[in-house]
Every structure is written in structure tokens, then in C-alpha cells.
Amino acid sequence: MDLCQLCDQHDPTGSQLCPACTTATRVRLECLPALYDGLLPFLAPSSAIGQGRSGKGGHAPLPVREDILDLRGVMVGTLEDWLSAVRQERGMRQHPARRRGVDGRLDAAVEGLLRHMPWITVSWSEAGLFAGEIRDLARDVQSIVAPAVDTVRGTRIGTCPAVHDDGGVCGAVLRLGHGETVVRCDWCSTAWPPATWAQLKAWQDEDQAAAA
Numbered sequence: 383m384d385l386c387q388l389c390d391q392h393d394p395t396g397s398q399l400c401p402a403c404t405t406a407t408r409v410r411l412e413c414l415p416a417l418y419d420g421l422l423p424f425l426a427p428s429s430a431i432g433q434g435r436s437g438k439g440g441h442a443p444l445p446v447r448e449d450i451l452d453l454r455g456v457m458v459g460t461l462e463d464w465l466s467a468v469r470q471e472r473g474m475r476q477h478p479a480r481r482r483g484v485d486g487r488l489d490a491a492v493e494g495l496l497r498h499m500p501w502i503t504v505s506w507s508e509a510g511l512f513a514g515e516i517r518d519l520a521r522d523v524q525s526i527v528a529p530a531v532d533t534v535r536g537t538r539i540g541t542c543p544a545v546h547d548d549g550g551v552c553g554a555v556l557r558l559g560h561g562e563t564v565v566r567c568d569w570c571s572t573a574w575p576p577a578t579w580a581q582l583k584a585w586q587d588e589d590q591a592a593a594a
């Protein structure tokens with residue numbers, strides 16, 4: 383019997399990964415650049431807070447957070463290692479010099495892996511290991527940038543910190559619906575995609591501190 387390498391369930395297609403795990407792996411890969419961007423506000427917490435809404439800013443910058451910097455490095459390194467393993471297995475020339483900056487390297491590795499997904503899914507004996515590592519990576523980063531998701535009622539994500547024209551804070555309760563990836567305020571319709579969640583949290587904390 384053919385088992386999916388990731389979920390150990392019977393796979394009627396006889397591939398390395400079942401259709402559900404293939405789709406999930408693709409989606410995780412596609413989400414990684416946004417998750418990577420979502421870590422940015424965590425790098426230097428004090429400079430991320432207070433800018434963009436009031437335009438005042440003015441906090442003295444704290445040193446960059448090493449653990450977040452490391453995690454971003456791990457993301458890039460992991461993806462590049464897998465891409466180079468795939469290319470080697472397929473007898474392809476390794477990419478020459480890395481021309482792009484770190485951010486560009488992550489996008490390039492994701493693009494490359496997505497291009498190889500059909501082959502990985504059908505033929506690669508390492509497909510399960512690869513898919514498992516991508517799942518763990520996405521989960522690790524998500525646990526930092528996004529709150530835990532309540533799959534039944536939708537997760538309460540605090541209150542909307544959008545500032546209206548009159549200078550007042552919106553304050554409506556935000557929820558992330560099951561299966562949705564963007565938090566949308568029902569009251570003022572501001573959209574909060576994953577890349578903004580760290581900033582969202584920072585503003586909420588700021589509002590809470592101001593209210594206290």
C-alpha cells in the first residue's frame with residue numbers, strides 16, 4: 383500500500399506526498415515570504431512602535447533582536463539547502479554566485495522549490511522529510527507573528543488600532559475567521575494581512591498601555 387510520506391495515510395495517487403499534503407506544502411512555501419516579512423517588526427521592537435500612525439516615532443532604537451535575526455537566517459538557509467539538494471538530485475548545475483540580498487534569497491529559494499514541487503511530490507524519496515521541515519518552519523515563525531487560531535469561532539485578535547480621520551482609535555473587536563488569512567475590521571474595514579500582525583500587536587499593546 384502506498385503511504386504519504388508526511389501524513390502516513392494511504393495515497394491513491396501512489397506519489398511520495400498525498401494531494402492534501404502536497405497542497406499544504408505549497409501553501410506553506412507560498413506563505414513563507416509573508417511570514418519572513420512579518421518578523422521584521424520584531425527585529426527592533428522600539429523603532430517599530432509609534433511610527434506610521436501618529437508619525438511621531440522618536441523612541442531610541444534598541445539593539446536588533448538576535449534570536450529573530452537568527453530565525454530569519456535559518457529560514458533562508460533551510461530553503462536554500464533544500465533547493466540545492468533538489469538540484470543536485472536532479473543533476474542540475476548549482477546556482478552560481480548569490481546575487482541578491484538576503485530578502486531576495488528567500489524569495490528565490492521559495493520560487494525555485496515551488497517550480498520543483500511536481501517532481502518532489504511524485505518522485506523524490508526525501509519529499510516527506512522536506513515537507514515536514516517546511517511545515518515545522520512555517521509553524522515556528524507563525525507562532526511568533528500570528529496568534530493561536532481558534533478553529534471554531536474564529537480567533538479574537540484584540541481590538542482594531544486603526545486611527546480614524548478625527549484622530550480616534552477604532553477599537554472594534556477583530557476576529558480571524560476559520561480558514562481566513564487576513565484579519566478584517568467589520569467596523570472600519572481596515573485589512574490586516576499576516577505581514578502586519580506584529581505591528582498590529584505592537585499598536586494594541588500601545589493602546590492598552592495608554593488606556594491603563
Ligand SMILES: [Zn+2]
Pocket residue numbers: 386387388389390391399400401402403404
Ligand atoms: Zn499526506
Ligand SMILES: [Zn+2]
Pocket residue numbers: 542543544552553554567568569570571572
Ligand atoms: Zn477598525
